[in-house]
Amino acid sequence: MRAVSTLTTPLVGAICTCFVACGQDASEYGPTGKINFDNERPTLMQAVEAPRYTGDNEFVLEAQATHRTGLDLHRNVIVRTCGPTGGVCHNQKEYPDLHTPSNLLAAINAPCNVQPGDWSAVFDGCERPGDRITLGGSKEVEIGWVDYIIGDEDYNDDKRPELDSPGLHIELQSPINIGDGRTHTWGTASFKLNVIDGGEVEEVSYARYETEWFVLEGGKHLVGEVREWQVDRVASLIDSGVGQGDMNRNGVYGAREATPLAMLQGGDPERSYLIGRLRGELRGLSIPGTRMPLANTPLSISDMLALYCLVEGLPDKIDEVYDLTSPINYADCSWSADPEGLNLLGKGATWLGRIQPLLVANCQGCHGSESPEFGFDVITEGSYERLLEKSTQAPDMPLVTPGDPANSYLWVKMNQLDTMVGLGMPLDAEFKPRLLPEGALADIETWILNGAAAEE
Numbered sequence: 001m002r003a004v005s006t007l008t009t010p011l012v013g014a015i016c017t018c019f020v021a022c023g024q025d026a027s028e029y030g031p032t033g034k035i036n037f038d039n040e041r042p043t044l045m046q047a048v049e050a051p052r053y054t055g056d057n058e059f060v061l062e063a064q065a066t067h068r069t070g071l072d073l074h075r076n077v078i079v080r081t082c083g084p085t086g087g088v089c090h091n092q093k094e095y096p097d098l099h100t101p102s103n104l105l106a107a108i109n110a111p112c113n114v115q116p117g118d119w120s121a122v123f124d125g126c127e128r129p130g131d132r133i134t135l136g137g138s139k140e141v142e143i144g145w146v147d148y149i150i151g152d153e154d155y156n157d158d159k160r161p162e163l164d165s166p167g168l169h170i171e172l173q174s175p176i177n178i179g180d181g182r183t184h185t186w187g188t189a190s191f192k193l194n195v196i197d198g199g200e201v202e203e204v205s206y207a208r209y210e211t212e213w214f215v216l217e218g219g220k221h222l223v224g225e226v227r228e229w230q231v232d233r234v235a236s237l238i239d240s241g242v243g244q245g246d247m248n249r250n251g252v253y254g255a256r257e258a259t260p261l262a263m264l265q266g267g268d269p270e271r272s273y274l275i276g277r278l279r280g281e282l283r284g285l286s287i288p289g290t291r292m293p294l295a296n297t298p299l300s301i302s303d304m305l306a307l308y309c310l311v312e313g314l315p316d317k318i319d320e321v322y323d324l325t326s327p328i329n330y331a332d333c334s335w336s337a338d339p340e341g342l343n344l345l346g347k348g349a350t351w352l353g354r355i356q357p358l359l360v361a362n363c364q365g366c367h368g369s370e371s372p373e374f375g376f377d378v379i380t381e382g383s384y385e386r387l388l389e390k391s392t393q394a395p396d397m398p399l400v401t402p403g404d405p406a407n408s409y410l411w412v413k414m415n416q417l418d419t420m421v422g423l424g425m426p427l428d429a430e431f432k433p434r435l436l437p438e439g440a441l442a443d444i445e446t447w448i449l450n451g452a453a454a455e456e
Ligand code: HEC
Pocket: 359, 362, 363, 364, 365, 366, 367, 373, 374, 376, 390, 391, 392, 393, 394, 399, 409, 410, 413, 414, 421, 422, 423, 424, 425, 426, 427, 428, 429, 431, 436
């Protein structure tokens, strides 16, 4: 449902005409009497009608009845999951603030993880190209990440900084060469970014920092001395927001692998980070950070379907803004064919809803109904009741203690905690322990913390 934008342009025209025609005394606004009105803003798509879904899938029908428009979806689901308890929208800095419909609009085609509260929670898919740095006559090298470790230290060749020493640390994508195999120089580093201006790539040098530099790790790590008199300079450099190509410091430069994801990618829910946070994964890759929403009521299948169909119908261009009063097009939405396929999403974090299916998928090979390992089986009737009893292996601890993951042997084994006996779970085909994806573990933790409910 692509809509042609016709609404705003004539309106803006009308406003401009008014400035002239209404005979404002323009001279008081400036020497030329002209107001520079920059009309480069996104155009609002006109609310469009959508065909009604006429099939018989109950989830689609429910979604269509409850969340007719994007505005309904925001009111019914997003505000609820942000929650009166203060939930996700307040204290997760890397999560977008979605309190108002206009915030939701702002998430469309916007980059994700721009200012993460916690760099380790950044998803590779959100990483954008880093800024570049030159030092002395070196070639430009992409910046992976920067870190300022506080402390007034004077270094020299006999007392070189290390990876965790005070100073300005800059990890680089490829080795920097400051000439003649040197590993230490006094010099000015300049920070550059690329601005794409009307199709032209312009290079802008936005900051310089002159100090004593040391090259570590064969050229891939720079440490700049930060003496007391240089602290302000470095603080303002950091504040200027150096573009980092490997924000989560895992050696993967996300933007080099693929086009960075958007918060909500118009036309493609599966490239929308926000949806990844709700699912705990995107296209099979697990998303770091806790799966959303935490203890709040998880999205039902029809809630999730509404979000998918809304995103699929969003414009894929940055210069158009969607009108949230448009009906969501369920009839043409590709996800309406099999809403149940939006796996586990619709179910709450209960034994029957999410946890048993998760354990069946991952554990039943060895803990199925026939001769289950250690008598622990995840599939037969009564397996829920069994969970509340003592473990065989560590008889002091129940397999699950509602409200207390650390005292739940199931959790202990799945996280390989110190209190574990034997091997971590699950085991792979070669009987080596592995960890389940973070999203799955988060589901289990949420479930135990909230009382390990059997059913909704
Ligand atoms: C490839 C086989 C295999 C898979 C898959 C597997 N386990 Fe196990 N499990 C074992 C074996 C063998 C033992 C006993 C040896 C040990 O604990 O080191 C065991 C023991 C356990 C115990 C201890 C039971 C008790 O009462 O003390 C728990 C809990 C457990 N597994 C949980 C899981 C969970 C949860 C999964 C899936 C996420 C899983 N296992 C997947 C083979 C497996």
